[in-house]
Amino acid sequence: MSSRHGITVTVNGAQVTREVDARTLLVHFLREDLSLTGTHIGCDTTSCGACTVHLDGVAVKSCTVFAVQADGANVDTVEGLADGATLHPLQEGFWEKHGLQCGYCTPGMLMAAKELLARNPDPTEEEIRFGISGNLCRCTGYNKIVEAIQYAAQKLREAGEEAHA
Amino acid sequence: MSHLESSVQSLHPAPEGASKQMETTDQIRITTPEKVCGMGHRMKRKEDPRFIRGQGHYVDDVKLPGMLYMDIVRSPYAHAKILNIDASEALATPGVLAVITGKDLKDAGNLHWMPTLMSDTQMVLPIDKVVYFAQEVCAVVATERYIAADAIEKVNVEYEPLPAVVDPFEALKDEVIVRDDKEKKTNHVWHWEAGDKEATDKVFGEAATVVKQSMHLPRIHVASIETCGMVANYDPTMGKMQLYMTTQAPHAIRTVFALVSGLPEHKIQVISPDIGGGFGGKVPVYPGYVVCAVASLVTGKPVKWIEDRSENLQADSFARDYHITAEMAADAKGKITGLRVKTLADNGAADAAANPSKFPAGMYSICTGSYDMKAAHVEVDGVYTTKPPGGVAYRCSFRVTEAVHMVERMTDILAHELGEDPADFRVKNFIKPEQFPYKSPTGWEYDSGNYDAALAKAMDIIGYRELRKEQAEKRARGELMGIGICSFTEVVGAGPSRDFDILGIKMFDSAEIRIHPTGKAIARFGTKSQGQGHETTYAQIIAEELGIPAADVEIEEGDTDTAPYGLGTYASRSTPTAGAAGAMAARKIKAKARKIAAHLLEVGEDDLEWSVDRWQVKGSPDQHKTIQDIAFAAYTNHPQGMEAGLEATDYYDPPNLTFPFGSYIAVVDVDSGTGEVKVRRFVAVDDCGNIINPLVVEGQIHGGLTQGLAPALFEEIVYDENGQNLTGTFADYLVPTAVESPKWETAHTITPSPHHPLGAKGVGESPTVGAPPAIANAVVDALWHLGVRHVDIPITPQKIWKLLRDAGVSD
Numbered sequence A: 001m002s003s004r005h006g007i008t009v010t011v012n013g014a015q016v017t018r019e020v021d022a023r024t025l026l027v028h029f030l031r032e033d034l035s036l037t038g039t040h041i042g043c044d045t046t047s048c049g050a051c052t053v054h055l056d057g058v059a060v061k062s063c064t065v066f067a068v069q070a071d072g073a074n075v076d077t078v079e080g081l082a083d084g085a086t087l088h089p090l091q092e093g094f095w096e097k098h099g100l101q102c103g104y105c106t107p108g109m110l111m112a113a114k115e116l117l118a119r120n121p122d123p124t125e126e127e128i129r130f131g132i133s134g135n136l137c138r139c140t141g142y143n144k145i146v147e148a149i150q151y152a153a154q155k156l157r158e159a160g161e162e163a164h165a
Numbered sequence B: 001m002s003h004l005e006s007s008v009q010s011l012h013p014a015p016e017g018a019s020k021q022m023e024t025t026d027q028i029r030i031t032t033p034e035k036v037c038g039m040g041h042r043m044k045r046k047e048d049p050r051f052i053r054g055q056g057h058y059v060d061d062v063k064l065p066g067m068l069y070m071d072i073v074r075s076p077y078a079h080a081k082i083l084n085i086d087a088s089e090a091l092a093t094p095g096v097l098a099v100i101t102g103k104d105l106k107d108a109g110n111l112h113w114m115p116t117l118m119s120d121t122q123m124v125l126p127i128d129k130v131v132y133f134a135q136e137v138c139a140v141v142a143t144e145r146y147i148a149a150d151a152i153e154k155v156n157v158e159y160e161p162l163p164a165v166v167d168p169f170e171a172l173k174d175e176v177i178v179r180d181d182k183e184k185k186t187n188h189v190w191h192w193e194a195g196d197k198e199a200t201d202k203v204f205g206e207a208a209t210v211v212k213q214s215m216h217l218p219r220i221h222v223a224s225i226e227t228c229g230m231v232a233n234y235d236p237t238m239g240k241m242q243l244y245m246t247t248q249a250p251h252a253i254r255t256v257f258a259l260v261s262g263l264p265e266h267k268i269q270v271i272s273p274d275i276g277g278g279f280g281g282k283v284p285v286y287p288g289y290v291v292c293a294v295a296s297l298v299t300g301k302p303v304k305w306i307e308d309r310s311e312n313l314q315a316d317s318f319a320r321d322y323h324i325t326a327e328m329a330a331d332a333k334g335k336i337t338g339l340r341v342k343t344l345a346d347n348g349a350a351d352a353a354a355n356p357s358k359f360p361a362g363m364y365s366i367c368t369g370s371y372d373m374k375a376a377h378v379e380v381d382g383v384y385t386t387k388p389p390g391g392v393a394y395r396c397s398f399r400v401t402e403a404v405h406m407v408e409r410m411t412d413i414l415a416h417e418l419g420e421d422p423a424d425f426r427v428k429n430f431i432k433p434e435q436f437p438y439k440s441p442t443g444w445e446y447d448s449g450n451y452d453a454a455l456a457k458a459m460d461i462i463g464y465r466e467l468r469k470e471q472a473e474k475r476a477r478g479e480l481m482g483i484g485i486c487s488f489t490e491v492v493g494a495g496p497s498r499d500f501d502i503l504g505i506k507m508f509d510s511a512e513i514r515i516h517p518t519g520k521a522i523a524r525f526g527t528k529s530q531g532q533g534h535e536t537t538y539a540q541i542i543a544e545e546l547g548i549p550a551a552d553v554e555i556e557e558g559d560t561d562t563a564p565y566g567l568g569t570y571a572s573r574s575t576p577t578a579g580a581a582g583a584m585a586a587r588k589i590k591a592k593a594r595k596i597a598a599h600l601l602e603v604g605e606d607d608l609e610w611s612v613d614r615w616q617v618k619g620s621p622d623q624h625k626t627i628q629d630i631a632f633a634a635y636t637n638h639p640q641g642m643e644a645g646l647e648a649t650d651y652y653d654p655p656n657l658t659f660p661f662g663s664y665i666a667v668v669d670v671d672s673g674t675g676e677v678k679v680r681r682f683v684a685v686d687d688c689g690n691i692i693n694p695l696v697v698e699g700q701i702h703g704g705l706t707q708g709l710a711p712a713l714f715e716e717i718v719y720d721e722n723g724q725n726l727t728g729t730f731a732d733y734l735v736p737t738a739v740e741s742p743k744w745e746t747a748h749t750i751t752p753s754p755h756h757p758l759g760a761k762g763v764g765e766s767p768t769v770g771a772p773p774a775i776a777n778a779v780v781d782a783l784w785h786l787g788v789r790h791v792d793i794p795i796t797p798q799k800i801w802k803l804l805r806d807a808g809v810s811d
């Protein structure tokens, strides 16, 4: 039996306090303790990226992070991506360009792509492909995921230009 | 198992009125306006809003009050006697409620064995011995996921290792018997033949050229990103068993569960919620499912079982594993005359393939492909080894991938041997458009095709002749570049009930449509999407037929309590079978709507004609009733004597299979230092008949191409000589990422199916079938001048580097 710890985490902007086992994985904490089941498990060995979330703005594979490591941190998941009824440009892009089929890899892809665009707002196709190479998709063949991210990148750049105009 | 009729003559006589040659076009047929969004529209998928918000609902997302968790103890040996299972330490752990063994299942009514879909048997949990590495040995049920995972380590199983038999050729010697539970002490399971042996031997006797090649299509794994799992929820009060399950075939599973468990079928509800990819791997019943259901029965509580990735890769059903020796004959003019094939199928420890009953080697006899030849003969032998059972798809219609790989490799070898250009050689040997419907030498009747058009288009897009020039220049400089073609013929849409069943259940499929008073609709189908987009494409079919906007049609699948009975989604059968059922049910509704419209307009039925979404009076279209008007009337003002309401059900039994086809061209560069193969360009021209949604079809093709690239260059399930799986994680089993996957270039031709009500064919698997031989042919094309005739997939840098070293190119 592992020891119990109280943790306080800001998940998608809302603070939650829970007691967890020392060994509880962040992905299980999100899915089971908080019922945020958008974050998926595809391998639990840091290979597939289905569990990708942001920990203080950095994309991490939540199957390889303990919940206690998120104590005091901000965690953002796919559920926090849209602003109410308004989709994030990435979500829009994935829908518009048919960037998903079974949808199982999609939340992880979206979160990986979000970090990619934060680092590099105008990525080349090759940079996009490398940027999501930690995330496996078995359905789409990636072409349309790349197009979806390009769509979002352009939208975000346009929005940025407008804000500065 | 039975020796089947060697000939499948007259397997598919042409349906009435179908023996016409179909025209080929590039133009996607659109007959409805954008707001209706019938067939041909690039409609954004209706299911996507929930997925992009992380609100999909997969089996592991099911959470029920009081739910328990199950984990499985697995065998560390490929073959071993079980001497003892001591669960006392596990049972003493707080939170552990039960340990279920094979003996327990036996006592519960002989549930320790189950039938496979091929009418073989497979252990659920063993009592005497295990027959593959990672086999399910017993299961622990606990209050928490982590407690169950800990407790499986505390079950002490004593084994006495037995020799493993990993190689199917070794297995044939019967020195180690895998299934000593069987009466016949042999590893040979079945023998199957198709075609005409005598005629084929004669053709080979007269041939001017014969080429021969052995090849192995190794074990691979579908590796859908969601693994398999179940939440079993038995309600002892009502005697009802609810099974949330990762299954592609919920209805068939319900029937199998009823027959095996003895629970009445109306008290079993199989719910297949959102499925995170299937590709054939979620067709079989795995032991974990059965044990999970038993665990819920025993405890009277909901029980969840979710396998992890290693369990998935190590124990779930595999695909391929065919050892093939093929010969192809040609006459003096370079015309292919015959094909002779012998194949050893490694089944693992049970024949747990998911083929139609009469076809132990699936549709493998489609292996004459796109080429017109006089005769062919195919033999396949199935054999047991101490490896996990299977023989499922991996995005393939019942062994057609193996058939196409073989015939496309052979065609290429023959072309090279004769010094002919592989494209010209194909054109010379193609079945010509005027030969359709075409009767193949192994008994299939191809519904429609135009192979010349598809290849010409692919050559045009990629610039084939210029590439050949570039290749010649590069070769002169010592650079290695290859161009590979695959012109495949697929066979999908199983299938006509006279020949196709699974465990006796005929392979029809079904649709039920209900139109609500306000003209909106709900439709339910017997299939189950795992990402194929049925919620969109089925709605478009109904929109096409009835003019109700696709946005106004709700599609439901996967709940056996509500959906009509069907055989499920695999082998690209959804559009050919359930899609057709949707069209036929809609047509029944249209016929009733006509009667109502005639009543409302006070004219005779014969005075009416259909236009997009309405019945209108011939010659005066402003006198009309839209489908919405009619739907309202069906509930508020229907003719006296007519049944109220507007709904219909159809069970569609296809008259024939459909035969999609295409031509793919790959261009590869081979690094002469490292042996690495880079796919520089890949053009795929597909013909799947009429297109329901071009966006979805493109997505299906892209995905299938990457799943074809995967076994061509990367994926293989590898065992050591003791039968240990060496590729049990994603670190060893290499699924391509966006970096390895090239930018696919796709296009289409359209040659409708003459017998499908929508002229559609099915497309999801064509690219997985067509891509591997295109890539393999390209690699061999790059190396032919060095004496290389064949390379088995996956074509790894190591394999190429060795060939180059032997040819004195690299060191």
Ligand code: FES
Binding pocket: A040, A041, A042, A043, A044, A045, A046, A047, A048, A049, A050, A051, A052, A061, A062, A063, A064
């Ligand atoms: S589940 Fe975390 S990387 Fe696969």
Ligand code: FES
Binding pocket: A099, A100, A101, A102, A103, A104, A105, A106, A136, A137, A138, A139, A140, B225, B276, B277, B531
């Ligand atoms: S959409 Fe199915 S795994 Fe990516």
